[in-house]
Amino acid sequence: MRSIWVGELRENAHVEGVFLVSDVEVKTARDGSAYVRMKLQDRTGAVEAIRWRASDFEQQAARTSDYLRITGRVDTYQGRLQVTLDHLAPVTEGVDPRDFLPVAPRPVEEMGRELGSHIRRVRNARVRQLLEMATGDTEVGRMFREAPAAVRVHHAYLGGLLEHTLSVVKMAEAVASHYGDLNRDLLIAGAVLHDIGKTREYVWSRRIAHSDAGLLMGHIPQGVLIANELIDAIPGFEEDWRMLLTHIIVSHHGSLEYGSPRVPMFPEAVAIHYIEDLDSKMHLMRREMAISAARGEAGRWTAHVKWLDRALFLGVPPEDWDEDGATAMLPGDEQDPGRRSFFTGEEE
Template sequence: MGLTKKGDPFLSITLTDRTGEIEARVWDRAEEFSSIFAEGDVLDVVGYANSFRNQIQVTLSSLSVAEDGGDPTLFLETTPKDVSSMMTSLRAILRQTKDSHLKTLIDMFLSDRGFVALLKKAPAAKTFHHSYLGGLLEHTHSVCEMSKAVAEHYPELDKDLLMAGAFLHDIGKLKELKFDRVIDYTDEGRLLGHLILGVAMVDEKVSAIKGFPKGLSLRLKHLILSHHGQYEFGSPKRPKFLEAFALHLIDDLDAKMNGLGRFMEKDRQEGAWTDFNRLFERYFLKEGISAKGTGRDAVPSEEERQEVLFRR
């Protein structure tokens, strides 16, 4: 809720579906409408689009909570990549693991139907990178692919250890995030975070594997705890061996390429440069950048977004 210059209340709402989001305003009966819905509710809305500060904005004349909540996948963005193909490829990459203990650990996770079902659906983050359904699988698959290439380029790396770390580094996000109607943090996520949760998940499986080397378990848990790289980025430990350092760099690269690519695709500034990016503290040159170059499908125009939002 806000107040106009005349002191009249108005309601500001962000409407979303799987195609993106659009800002909306309620100027009349704002207080009445604000009391009938909560964040994450599916709404039936009526309104018209207009331009405000070079952005499309919708003025709503009525809204109500939809009786049928509908399929959450209609309202949350999903990965543009084929989930089944990514899962098949991930299994094939991990099947190359030679260390018997790591192979057993990986197989225990991949044979856990509940784990796999969540992995195929979960986002990798609430915001910035891979923050959509299927995003965690997309990110995990990408990090595993890059880790395989890096390990083959640098033979001094323990390929099996790096690949296991790449696969398991973000599994705690399955418990850190909830994603039924909106992507948000669970109580476990806010209190513990996905690094601690991930280590606990690995510990549970490792304890069931007879003779799993203590030193190997220690290194695997360090990979998870240190992959953010720095204390200020949430890692309780900084990387302290080659595979941990490599995993941090690979994870950081994949996250930033996805997050920055999405920012540039969604930018609506005219001209060759994006709007100012607060996270990176700079403007980015977008001239000549296409959706193909960022690995994501083209973002619909504002007119197309508005049409989809009001098609129902």
């Protein structure tokens, strides 16, 4: 059991424990002594840290170690918490990566059961078997449930790939219902498999990072390989289905500019492209807005968001906001304490 999590840190608190370390910089102070800046992280968040007058051993430990055992105290620097370190040493064993990497807010087991309920409704038996192999009690399925969906951008935490996939599947259900002439089985299968290559694109035993294969090939070619390996193990799988699912995987980024060697060429492929892009952008926007609120930033705009190349407006009113500025209490509102507040600035 950890003594303290990053999310529990408060000013003037004493800190002692093991943390994942990143963004290490060794610099020289005005008096000529060396100091080390770094980021300390666990699954609840990250905090800046500094070690003044760092010894050669401490500099080397910070540069080369994934985990450090530290002692220090929490203070405030430029309005943010910072840990001033008294001691640091490398840690090479006895750590559980799940303590240090961010995890999905919803339990993986719960999301897996919900995804399974959609898969069980797939009518084509061989396609259903393929999806069960990709997400169930197999090596691919285990990695699918654990994997992040990204290193930094959207759903960048353990279970993030499952969370993103489930969201895309649920939107695919809505698309199938709205456009009744589309093939539901193909939509659901494409939604489940579109990012399956991310199980090989990333590694997450110590930190979330790209694998060698991820850097060399990316997740789209990897997804084609995985899907076809699974298909090869299913006797009698129809070649037209193999072709259609492969096309959805290779086209789901929409264009060559964004990494797809083919543009979507039938309606179900177009739908998967747009809804998976929608889910990633909505997740990113909501995260940036939440970060802005958590920092207590005043005003009606976030800072510039690098991944979207824009700032985000925070002044959209809640759904039940009427013309007089009053909110109507609707059935179930009393059970919804998480309703977000959009008006963060002063009244004009």
